Amino acid sequence: MSKAVLQKLQATFGAAILETHSQFGDDTAVVEPSHWLAIATFLRDDPACAFEMMSDLCGVDRLDVTPRFEVVIHLNSLSKGHRIRLKTRVGDEDGEGAQVASLVGLWKTANWLEREAFDMFGITFQTHPDLRRILMYPEFVGYPLRKDYPAEKTQPLVAYRTEEEAGVPLDKQAPFGPHEGMSFARNDFTKRAEDAN
Amino acid sequence: MNAPLKSVTLDGNQNGFATTKLDALLGWARKWSLFKYPFVTACCGMEFMALTSPRFDGTARFGAEAPRFSPRQSDLLWVVGTISQRQAPVLKRIYEQMMEPKWVLGFGTCASSGGFYDNYTTVAGIDKIIPCDVYVPGCPPRPEAVIDGLMLLQDKIATGDRTPRIVKPRFDPAQGHQEQLVQLRTKGVIDGGAK
Amino acid sequence: MESLDLELDEGHLELPAEPMRLMMGPSHPAMHGTVRCIVDLSGETILKVDVQIGYLHRGFEKMCERGTWAQVFPYVDRLNYVSPMLNNVGYALAVEKMCGIVVPDRCQWYRMVLGELARISDHLTCDGAMAMELGAFTPYLWLIKAREMIWDVLEEETGARLTHSFGRIGGMAKPPTAQFKSLVRHSVSSVLRIVDESEKMLLKNRIFIDRLENVGLISAADAISLAWTGPILRATGVAYDIRKTQPYLKYDEVDFDVPVGTKGDTLDRFLVRLAEIRQSARIIEQCLVRMADEGPVNVDDPRVMLPEKESVYGTIEGTIQHFKLIMEGAKVPKGEVYSYTEAGNGELGFYLVSDGSGTPARVRIRPPAFTNTSGLSQLLEGRMISDIVPIFGSINMIGGECDH
Numbered sequence A: 001m002s003k004a005v006l007q008k009l010q011a012t013f014g015a016a017i018l019e020t021h022s023q024f025g026d027d028t029a030v031v032e033p034s035h036w037l038a039i040a041t042f043l044r045d046d047p048a049c050a051f052e053m054m055s056d057l058c059g060v061d062r063l064d065v066t067p068r069f070e071v072v073i074h075l076n077s078l079s080k081g082h083r084i085r086l087k088t089r090v091g092d093e094d095g096e097g098a099q100v101a102s103l104v105g106l107w108k109t110a111n112w113l114e115r116e117a118f119d120m121f122g123i124t125f126q127t128h129p130d131l132r133r134i135l136m137y138p139e140f141v142g143y144p145l146r147k148d149y150p151a152e153k154t155q156p157l158v159a160y161r162t163e164e165e166a167g168v169p170l171d172k173q174a175p176f177g178p179h180e181g182m183s184f185a186r187n188d189f190t191k192r193a194e195d196a197n
Numbered sequence B: 001m002n003a004p005l006k007s008v009t010l011d012g013n014q015n016g017f018a019t020t021k022l023d024a025l026l027g028w029a030r031k032w033s034l035f036k037y038p039f040v041t042a043c044c045g046m047e048f049m050a051l052t053s054p055r056f057d058g059t060a061r062f063g064a065e066a067p068r069f070s071p072r073q074s075d076l077l078w079v080v081g082t083i084s085q086r087q088a089p090v091l092k093r094i095y096e097q098m099m100e101p102k103w104v105l106g107f108g109t110c111a112s113s114g115g116f117y118d119n120y121t122t123v124a125g126i127d128k129i130i131p132c133d134v135y136v137p138g139c140p141p142r143p144e145a146v147i148d149g150l151m152l153l154q155d156k157i158a159t160g161d162r163t164p165r166i167v168k169p170r171f172d173p174a175q176g177h178q179e180q181l182v183q184l185r186t187k188g189v190i191d192g193g194a195k
Numbered sequence C: 001m002e003s004l005d006l007e008l009d010e011g012h013l014e015l016p017a018e019p020m021r022l023m024m025g026p027s028h029p030a031m032h033g034t035v036r037c038i039v040d041l042s043g044e045t046i047l048k049v050d051v052q053i054g055y056l057h058r059g060f061e062k063m064c065e066r067g068t069w070a071q072v073f074p075y076v077d078r079l080n081y082v083s084p085m086l087n088n089v090g091y092a093l094a095v096e097k098m099c100g101i102v103v104p105d106r107c108q109w110y111r112m113v114l115g116e117l118a119r120i121s122d123h124l125t126c127d128g129a130m131a132m133e134l135g136a137f138t139p140y141l142w143l144i145k146a147r148e149m150i151w152d153v154l155e156e157e158t159g160a161r162l163t164h165s166f167g168r169i170g171g172m173a174k175p176p177t178a179q180f181k182s183l184v185r186h187s188v189s190s191v192l193r194i195v196d197e198s199e200k201m202l203l204k205n206r207i208f209i210d211r212l213e214n215v216g217l218i219s220a221a222d223a224i225s226l227a228w229t230g231p232i233l234r235a236t237g238v239a240y241d242i243r244k245t246q247p248y249l250k251y252d253e254v255d256f257d258v259p260v261g262t263k264g265d266t267l268d269r270f271l272v273r274l275a276e277i278r279q280s281a282r283i284i285e286q287c288l289v290r291m292a293d294e295g296p297v298n299v300d301d302p303r304v305m306l307p308e309k310e311s312v313y314g315t316i317e318g319t320i321q322h323f324k325l326i327m328e329g330a331k332v333p334k335g336e337v338y339s340y341t342e343a344g345n346g347e348l349g350f351y352l353v354s355d356g357s358g359t360p361a362r363v364r365i366r367p368p369a370f371t372n373t374s375g376l377s378q379l380l381e382g383r384m385i386s387d388i389v390p391i392f393g394s395i396n397m398i399g400g401e402c403d404h
């Protein structure tokens, strides 16, 4: 249904549309980052497109491919009942120079979604009014959803307890022995109290 | 009530009588008047709601109903749900603000060990930050398990034991309890629910 | 707060009007433990709010990139933990869209019934919690009791009260049990009774109405620009429900209404949820009538379905197939898909990227609660501090989903 939109985009922007495809019924256009804002504005304002809602914005890390990141938005038109996916590709192998225009002026929801993409991938949205981390804490170094960020690498804000403080071996704090802590082993406690007396 | 209140006979030069007795009495009093601070963050909170509401009524029956949202007025910290690295300082601060004596109950696998979120943002168990008295595993634990945990904690309070304890299933299929399980299932919920 | 020792003229009774900065949360009873609001107050009026989320960020998307496609199910359960079944179904549909699988009719009806049950439990929890936060404890207890009845059915079907992990790529983990229909009918009718009672109790309560009406108003255009979906968008009068506009499963074959509000205030959001409970009950009844008692639930597709246990233990092909599916995971064709369903809070989208292997290259969830919460600060600004509680409650922010 939104094939028409793709054709219209190609007719209007020509070479700025790098490729289009309609896999699994989702119509997709990959566009030049420099035309990102212009194309998005067109899609929102053109009466035949009328994408009033930006459902989603996210980043994708395609490690080892340059440009490395994709910024993907999914647009939804309530009045026309069609949807489209718009993508652009930014950033070099090290994730440097990943910059694209911000869409906050078009859809309010872009505010948080772009902050999230910035937080997770380090993609910078120029002219975003308030670009700071949203899910991670400000002290966090690195971008967790990049494929080269190790999944288990934590950056604790408070120091973990040491063994002296805890008084028990730290990796074996919970008593996992066969007889300990069974719900019916509560008898042990009573017994111990009796023994002590 | 089977609190270990025992009269003890002492001979002349022993002077431990009063303290023993007072400790036991205090323990008994404390275990029936726990003021909880629910530190509810995640999915386990849904079970926590179920626990405190009519069907299970799992806290009022044990004198642990009244929630206090000020840490200074509470003595039992329920850590319900995943603790992320970002949340950790908050949890620690709240624990430190609580008055002695204080106890901590780790509700759910995430609070106990981090659960299956073994990644950059999750604290692998609250015991990395604060001491924990009773661990209730389960994702989320059934209210029955939590009630077991609460009773376990009461016993710990009564005896003054501070070693961490874990709640284990009463019927463990691996240990030959299948029969009880089958009985429970056939006579219990199914007909009861449909009536 | 600044100290008050400013130099004041005698007789000049103006008090210093420094805005006061108040930190609410993250450990605050009304903040559900996972949100922090930094509120700038002038007296009791909110000048500016900074809503900070992320206290429950659990790295969902990162975790998904480490397992197989099927291992994502437990994680989606714990995103929206008030209605896990809808997430299960949503994710299953997304992967099936990629694999080109359509599940058998019986399974589609089954998924719809379970999904609508989950929706009921979601709305019960949301409305109940909202009432409780406003001091109406009895309806909360009643609604939670009703939710308990829904959970009984789900437990009977799936074996878990809350986190079912019941969806599978190409079907469900188990076929419906023999008493499924009677259990559902029985519990839904009791739930409706309780809902009626609670509604009477709440809506005749002057205090409750006063605290909700005309609080947190938002226009339809703003709501759309904020990408609000679900009950809170419908409360502004936009009849947008994915089950109607882009039907999936068999929603085009059942008859139901889309309740909408008129003003987009907190009361509307509350009422839309209540009305949706009744619509869900209608859908469930129709599904039960049309769902066959016999027939396959899972697709017969060795690419994604585990073989029968008998053949796993009895035949070498079965063993190999089982081993490959478990160890390597079902292979999903290369490409990308965005699949969306109507979850308890709105449009639940999954944007999946596959590189053709058994492990997802990217699982992106579009959580309704995230976009919904992003509109919170707009609703709060200019209101009184006591309005935070009902407004926040009516947004139904679910930490797991909002913070991923």
Ligand code: SF4
Binding pocket: B042, B043, B044, B045, B080, B081, B082, B107, B108, B109, B110, B111, B115, B138, B139, B140, B141, C078, C163
């Ligand atoms: S233990 Fe399970 S249910 Fe509880 S918070 Fe963790 S993931 Fe959620």
